[in-house]
Ligand SMILES: Nc1ncnc2c1ncn2[C@@H]1O[C@H](COP(=O)(O)OP(=O)(O)OP(=O)(O)O)[C@@H](O)[C@H]1O
Ligand SMILES: Nc1ncnc2c1ncn2[C@@H]1O[C@H](COP(=O)(O)OP(=O)(O)O)[C@@H](O)[C@H]1O
Ligand code: SF4
Ligand code: SF4
Ligand SMILES: [Mg+2]
């Protein structure tokens with residue numbers, strides 16, 4: 001066990017649903033609904049789950065890009081939500097995010113040099129005269145060159161834009177990076193380039209990642225540990241090898257069995273789940289997965305299964321265990 | 322051949338854009354047998370969708386099919402008038418598009434849309450068309466089919482919309498189903514449901530499927546025969562097991578190696594350097610040469626032809642010149 005960098009304790013983030021001219025709150029979307037976990041320094045924690053299950057919301061909330069509803073997030077033992085203004089300003093550059101969409105996340109009217117250098121100036125982390133050097137260095141670390149500094153985002157391919165997004169994050173010398181589906185919008189051959197880059201940077205600079213993706217193969221490749229979310233809850237988390245070889249939660253088993261394998265000679269048992277994901281505004285009672293679970297029992301719709309350690313840090317929430 | 326349902330010969334579809342000529346599909350030939358699933362793979366922009374749309378003459382200006390034959394059951398679709406091809410669209414050949422929202426009409430209920438397709442191509446009245454629509458929705462595993470039939474597309478989740486599209490596409494028992502990235506926008510568990518559905522269609526009705534995807538896993542699972550496209554051309558083709566076991570073209574090999582596999586432990590992914598060429602500025606010779614680690618002088622000078630490199634396996638690459 002390494003040193004804990006980030007500790008999340010029973011974190012909740014609800015969004016209110018409003019209606020009518022007076023925008024009365026008529027309900028809540030429970031995007032993140034009581035999640036606890038830790039991330040060690042230098043580690044990559046992968047986060048998987050189907051669309052809408054709360055991955056992005058979790059990633060954004062733990063770096064305080066938005067407020068929480070309740071719960072705590074400790075970054076290096078400091079409660080991120082209790083920080084004073086000045087402390088928060090100092091912490092900001094240490095926690096960065098890389099976005100899914102390399103097309104919309106870069107300002108089309110700024111040059112690459114301005115985009116990458118902007119945050120450094122904002123945080124008073126560089127003098128104007130050393131800015132250029134720092135930007136060039138960050139671009140080079142991401143496989144771009146000084147030649148690109150005066151160009152605009154639209155002149156770049158998707159993979160290159162994602163490199164710009166990474167350069168913008170790492171120029172601030174962060175400790176922790178939330179990578180939110182950083183390769184999902186890219187073609188396979190380009191995905192591999194970006195995944196390799198992220199892994200190389202971690203090797204060299206010891207970055208800690210929360211790597212969000214719905215692609216279980218990519219997550220397996222890049223992560224040390226992996227968490228599985230369903231409707232705002234963490235249902236299972238374990239070391240990568242353990243999770244992929246010995247999944248305990250029925251949802252994780254179904255997810256893994258649904259991943260198409262690029263080997264036409266392989267014949268596998270497939271668990272086909274029925275139906276769609278229920279709405280997070282009105283989640284099922286008890287175990288939220290009970291409406292689709294092949295092993296559902298009477299108890300499952302009545303009691304919420306406890307999220308607990310099933311042995312050597314393999315956490316799971318299911319009444320079967 | 323008697324068991325070919327569709328034969329495409331030397332198809333070329335170009336776009337005459339303001340910036341210049343884009344050869345989206347540039348001399349593509351292939352066949353689909355009866356009851357076969359043809360997988361078409363390649364990265365975005367390589368011409369997969371335009372190939373599919375050309376089959377049904379769905380190309381709008383500035384695009385134009387400039388040459389080629391598309392022989393479907395002995396008829397050359399390219400030579401058909403709009404009225405005649407419309408009778409084929411949605412009946413003997415139906416399409417599931419990449420983005421279900423663009424092909425479902427937002428102002429009509431799901432039932433109206435499926436029903437209309439049924440009435441157009443089958444001799445059923447409104448009441449029976451509606452019954453058939455509900456039956457089709459049930460076939461594709463939509464819960465509450467008798468309610469969903471009266472709902473509008475925006476009221477359905479992505480997975481349900483995609484299934485409604487499939488219901489519409491298979492309602493007339495098509496002989497050929499063209500599915501353009503039918504699961505790309507969906508989560509894996511929903512993807513598994515949709516793939517299962519397409520497999521049943523093939524097994525129960527003996528339909529042929531042209532399955533376009535960039536996911537090699539989906540191809541391995543579904544396809545009988547695979548063609549690999551790069552920059553508007555087919556660069557490799559073979560039966561699915563042969564292609565995955567014995568890929569020849571450096572692009573195909575690169576694609577296979579850049580994808581992490583859930584059941585394997587790889588230290589490092591083998592990425593293909595660079596990116597797909599700008600369609601307005603294609604490289605000389607082999608279009609893949611700027612990214613190919615085997616590139617030789619001849620590759621920069623002259624374009625390799627798609628040729629048989631071993632029995633039933635074709636590749637367009639100078640490395641295999643003269644092997645057969
Ligand atoms: N309306 C259009 N005008 C100009 N060029 C076009 C048009 N539609 C497609 N193209 C070009 O044709 C080529 C092939 O496009 P196509 O959509 O078939 O690719 P694809 O492989 O299916 O890509 P994707 O996976 O992104 O859908 C691309 O270079 C594309 O830019
Ligand atoms: N600003 C918002 N207002 C209302 N609902 C939101 C907002 N952001 C996210 N949600 C909802 O929260 C849930 C989780 O969203 P998100 O975190 O984006 O999931 P994911 O990234 O896994 O797709 C979804 O149901 C989404 O619609
Ligand atoms: S608690 Fe019950 S419904 Fe939930 S995953 Fe376990 S067995 Fe299935
Ligand atoms: S023809 Fe040459 S450049 Fe093209 S794929 Fe073959 S070896 Fe590579
Ligand atoms: Mg997201």
Ligand SMILES: [Mg+2]
Nearest residue numbers: 369370419502
């Ligand atoms: Mg396409």
